[in-house]
Amino acid sequence: MLGQASIPLVGVVDATVIGRTGDTAGLAGVALGATIITLIFWSFGFLRMGVTGLTAQAQGAGDRREVEALLLRALLLGFGLGLAILVLQWPLREAAFALLAGGEGVTSEASAYVTARFLGAPAALSVFAINGWLLGLGKTRAALALQVLMNVVNIAADIFFVWQLDMGAQGVGLGTALAEWSALLAGLVIAGRVAGGGIFATVARTPRSAITDRAAIRRLFAVNRDIMIRTLALLAIFTWFANAGARLGAKELAANHVLMQFINLAAFVLDAFAFTAESRVGNAIGARDKAYFLRSVRLAGEFSLASGVLLSLLFLALGGAVIDFISTDPQVRAEAARFLPFAALVPLLGMPSWMLDGIFIGATRGHALRNAAVLATALYLALDLALRGQGNLGVWIAISASYLLRAGALGLYLPALLRDVESGSAARHLDEGGAEGAQ
Template sequence: MVEAAPALTHRRVLKIALPIVLSNATVPILGAVDTGVVGQLGLAAPIGAVGIGAITITALYWILGFLRMGTTGLTSQAQGAGDSAEVAAMLSRALMIGVAAGVVLILLQAPLFWGAFRLSPASPEVETMARSYMRIRVWSAPAAISIYGLTGWLIALERTRAVLAIQLLMNGMNILLDLWFVLGLGWGVEGVATATFLAEWSGAAMGLWLCRDAFRGSAWKDWPRVFDRARLTHMMRVNTDILIRSLLLQAVFVSFLFFGADFGDVTLAANQILVQFLEITAYALDGFAFAAEALVGQALGARTRMSLRRGALLTSFWGLVCVIGLAIAFALFGGRIIDIMTTAPEVRTEARAYLVYMVAAPLLGLAAWMLDGVFIGATKTADMRNMMIVSFVIYGIAVAVLMPLCGNHGLWMALLISLVARGVTLALRYPALEASVDG
């Protein structure tokens, strides 16, 4: 299973990155179809129910998203070290964590859903429909969370076409079943949930099939290795660091939207639309950041400093090409994109007033996105956690200083400052990362 790695070239980077970019491009399409299908029912409540239900379930799954990143870093290092037994054992650990976490969500669904509706109250009709949606969706939690581990493992081995195949199967099946269950059979909100339930279990099954080479040997069920205390402790520490970092990052964006609400509904709506530009940037850069995770992790596992540096530089080069293209596209077509997202004249005007920040964001955020990939691949997650804490504090100070002076402009400046702070602080830790590699 572990073979000599090919030369580290631009072609290799693109071979890893482009399938991830294409995979990410399918995600917004699915959300649009889910909304559009229930929208054909001619009622507002089903649309709201699917929206609230999907956000709640996604948020619960997102908490377990560390499994994807941690699995990629640890598996890529085992791959680089030529340790095929550990590569297989990592897949077993990731799957066990995914299934166990999914079972816990199923068992705790009642209090979790109750808490979600206390945080985000809805009308009785919407809440009833949303609960029906979530009660179906939650039964695919073991599959959905396990997919994080499966995709992380595949990315570590540079098999991103397999990740694309899983995503295409899930989203394609989900869309077709949406149309059949909702418009054909009239199942309404429950039809949307059932379609996603079946798609997620099918995606997990396909993921297992694509990882079948790991199950041909006996290493995947070498239980003393799989449950080795030192390896499990290290995996737990890596995943905990990533979780803390991700929660702080999410806190930045959630607080950004909350702070924006103080400026009125129009500004809040404009900010929400412009945040989608950041989502587009993140989806586009994910491919190159994931490539950095795999290549840096393999180089660290092989204890080859020059390969680590070359992997970081090559992936960052293509990340730079990507963000330059995005900045130009946002500058030229940002206004048209805003017009597609909203028909409200006042929101369009307000969003255009802050479009310059969207042009700057990809360029200013490049280092943060790419160095995240580098540090995940190297599993230097304590550095990621600590630098995120520093960046979060800097963001808070920037908000406190700039918002009173510049209003919503100050809020956007604070968000961009937080991106720069993440990049700069991680860059300061990069020499120590290289120094940790022999050779």
């Protein structure tokens, strides 16, 4: 939970450093730019999610060689994809701004932020892979150390670039990119120590045939393809949400971005239990242990529900003070305070969807994740369009309902998974190389 709670602090720091300058256009620009970066970078979030489930299953099956080979495969894939993003940044940036609304001043600030963030793309995607591998092994303290280091560097760099050099949104982007490269260097050291002997020793003792094993690569891409489609569908929800605020004006866009920090905090904290479920479910299926599977799901769900209630109460009690700390603009503060109750409901509304995500990711049921996310996104878009006449109220009703739509759509696949666990076919699915994930 501590490691997960520290992840959204990157976004909170970015918003606060620029928000306390009183520059509404700058804050709105960071909001729009962050949405674009999230859409592009997290399109490859399978590097975290897919690697977690596969690593946990390999560990549960006692296959140490595959555990280490997974790390190296994921690192090569993450760094290569990050380089591709860096090279293709101009068309990606232009396409994103063609899709997302924003005034001239907001778009200028957002463009400066996005350009700076692209510099960290290879590091950011590689860190996704390292985090996924560490979480798959249950090395949560190591993941926490990595995230804390990244946050410390990000805070210091943001303050220096924005408050000392007056670089605005561009400085926020540069600070975060620098933090991502620092996290990659530290992550390689941490992963090497967890594997034993350091990262270079891990590379040396892992046969090239294991890294390039065709069956393992096919399985990695089969699972990752479906998770990528699932991630793109869910990113469409939050991109649409940000664009809905941008259509209403800089005040609404900035206020919604401030409230999104509450939602990100809730999502990452409660995802700690989902990640625990991923690791435990993957271990249970790899070891063919039905009792461990059921106990893991029950305990993770109970703790997640209790934490969701606590977070909702904290948001209601302290949210006003946090809003005032992040932004100094009176209009942004008032708009954010108006819709704070919606943000406070998200820990309760989102908990079932995040927990189900963890269960299905750990079981590497990519087709269920893919289909449920596409269905939920389609229903959300229809609801948002129907409520467009309600202004920002309609925007918040739709995004709140999206969590229930996600949980309901994924819940349709839960009985089948439980039957597979009961019969033992979930383990046979692993033996067959994840063919089901490619359906």
